Amino acid sequence: MPPPPDADDEGLVRRARAGDEAAFATLVRRYSPSLVRLARMYVATDALAEDVVQETWLGVLRGLERFEGRSSFRTWLFRILVNRAKTRGVREHRTVPFASLGGAGAEDDDEPSVDPTRFAENGAWASPPRRWEDDPELALESAEARRITEEAIAQLPERQRIVITLRDLEGLSSDEVRNALDLSETNQRVLLHRARTKVRQALEDWIDG
Amino acid sequence: MTRRWTFWRRDRDADAPHGLSCREFVELVTDYLEGALSAADRDRFEAHLAHCDHCTAYIEQLRLTIRVTGEIPPEAMSDEMERELLAAFRDWKAGGV
Numbered sequence: 001m002p003p004p005p006d007a008d009d010e011g012l013v014r015r016a017r018a019g020d021e022a023a024f025a026t027l028v029r030r031y032s033p034s035l036v037r038l039a040r041m042y043v044a045t046d047a048l049a050e051d052v053v054q055e056t057w058l059g060v061l062r063g064l065e066r067f068e069g070r071s072s073f074r075t076w077l078f079r080i081l082v083n084r085a086k087t088r089g090v091r092e093h094r095t096v097p098f099a100s101l102g103g104a105g106a107e108d109d110d111e112p113s114v115d116p117t118r119f120a121e122n123g124a125w126a127s128p129p130r131r132w133e134d135d136p137e138l139a140l141e142s143a144e145a146r147r148i149t150e151e152a153i154a155q156l157p158e159r160q161r162i163v164i165t166l167r168d169l170e171g172l173s174s175d176e177v178r179n180a181l182d183l184s185e186t187n188q189r190v191l192l193h194r195a196r197t198k199v200r201q202a203l204e205d206w207i208d209g
Numbered sequence: 210m211t212r213r214w215t216f217w218r219r220d221r222d223a224d225a226p227h228g229l230s231c232r233e234f235v236e237l238v239t240d241y242l243e244g245a246l247s248a249a250d251r252d253r254f255e256a257h258l259a260h261c262d263h264c265t266a267y268i269e270q271l272r273l274t275i276r277v278t279g280e281i282p283p284e285a286m287s288d289e290m291e292r293e294l295l296a297a298f299r300d301w302k303a304g305g306v
Binding site: 016019021024025028029032033034036037050053054057058061062064112113114116119122123124125128129130131132133140145146149150153164168169171174185189192193196197199200203204 | 230231232233235236238239240243245262263264265266267269270271273274275276277278279280281282283284285286287290291293294295297298299301302
């Protein structure tokens with residue numbers, strides 16, 4: 001019997017390991033779209049991203065026997081993808097994020113979360129944000145809001161884009177993201193903060209503009 | 210609460226030694242949401258939040274931003290890719306990968 005579409009990852013992995021193609025197909029359908037989206041941040045074309053995802057699933061099959069569930073399946077999966085994508089990105093001469101350990105990097109230099117001119121000298125709001133949830137006209141649910149958000153994310157520096165994609169688009173926990181990307185807790189948080197505040201700014205510009 | 214009083218209170222707090230200005234508040238939002246603030250900083254953050262309507266609006270905007278971001282679906286996988294992956298699975302099962 002095919003597994004229900006909402007079957008949990010670990011059960012599907014067990015079944016796939018035992019040779020159940022339907023279980024593997026469920027995992028493939030569940031994660032491939034997200035994997036392609038993430039791979040696309042490391043490589044230059046959609047075709048290359050699809051290649052990386054293919055390699056990732058082959059890596060999953062090769063490692064399936066050894067996968068012990070110490071981390072969640074999706075952490076393991078995203079980690080394989082990131083490693084494959086980085087290798088491919090290097091081959092394609094793209095700059096590779098997260099390759100070096102240490103600081104958050106030049107793109108994450110202290111930049112204020114909010115335009116400094118919006119505060120008075122004593123640090124209080126001079127030009128305060130509006131309450132979005134009070135605005136009946138506000139269409140944060142709209143396709144347009146999602147388009148604005150997507151565009152803002154596309155313009156983020158690479159590392160910020162990758163972190164916000166895993167955390168807020170894919171819904172991974174901070175631990176899962178740190179494990180997938182080999183990031184320190186602090187770096188993960190700084191990158192996420194920069195990314196979220198810029199996306200908020202883009203939505204505010206759109207709503208108030 | 211009069212407008213004048215609101216301003217006075219916020220200004221005084223921003224200047225108070227243990228207070229937190231709005232400008233500082235916005236830099237701490239992610240640390241707060243991630244549960245990464247020390248107990249003392251969390252108290253200062255929440256004390257500020259409790260009386261500052263503007264920062265309440267700000268943190269609400271960030272929460273809504275996170276929600277909208279979570280609603281962006283990835284593009285569907287191509288049929289061709291799915292076929293190739295299932296073929297790879299059958300190879301693996303046959304001992305070939």
